[in-house]
Amino acid sequence: MKKTLALTAAAALMLGLTACGASEDSNTGSPAAQAETSSAPAVEEAPSLDGTWKQTNSESEDSYQEATIEGDTITVNWVSNNGDTKSLYWVGTFPAPTEGGKQTITSEGDVDQMSTAMMASTDETKEFTIDNGELSYEVGMMGTTTVVRLEKQD
Template identity: 50%
Template sequence: MKKPIALLATTAMLFGLTACGTTPATADGNDGSTSTQQQEKPKPADLTGTWKQTNSNSDESWMEATISGDTIEIDWVGQDTKSLYWKGSYEAPGEAGDWKWTSKGDTETMKTALMASQDDTKDFAYSADGQELTYEASALGTTMTIRMSKQ
């Protein structure tokens, strides 16, 4: 009679320990948990906001871009002036590593702006860390790569 009681007590203890215990590690050392050890997937850069030219040759004039919704607008900025250079489409990056897009210009708006680009499209790129926006701007026969940082 002592054997069945001892067997029953041992079984109950094993079930109790199993319920309170931790999951044993697998052969690869993974304990099956979803801890902070798992790396997050890289996210696409958020480019919305205001960007200011970092490679202007003057402290008194620069280019400034505003990205909002599906539009990018770029202005020539002076001490007391602001003139439209570009207004066009903006395609937000869909995934990390999606670093370029071609903007289709709003030609109706730009055709009445004296300082606006005459291009139908403009290529934009941003750095892998999303900290620098670049594009080419031409004026008076000179083309320059414009570099901008988010403000």
């Protein structure tokens, strides 16, 4: 009799545990399951980079860097004389960002075009960082390196 009672109790416990496990897996419409699904971080939309970008950390309002982005091409110029003089620093292509947030993209330089410009970079690639409405990159000249920061103008 004790054996029968023990076996019945064990069978009831196993059925109870199996039922609990099954209800967890199949209850995807529960509020807890919905909360898990909706708490996944949303992916920010990629910003449009097209337009003119002006340097914000120049020591002079008369001399600064300016970038123009059209599609997958970025052109960066040294600007002086209140915008009357522009000298090529960088021209290259880059993969368009696929999402928002901070990211670094690598531009492949148009080495042939830059080789004819006296103030142009000699690098084959350049890393540009996009973060919170700012475009930045490193510029090196005569042994000095600085970070140029630009904001979109239009």
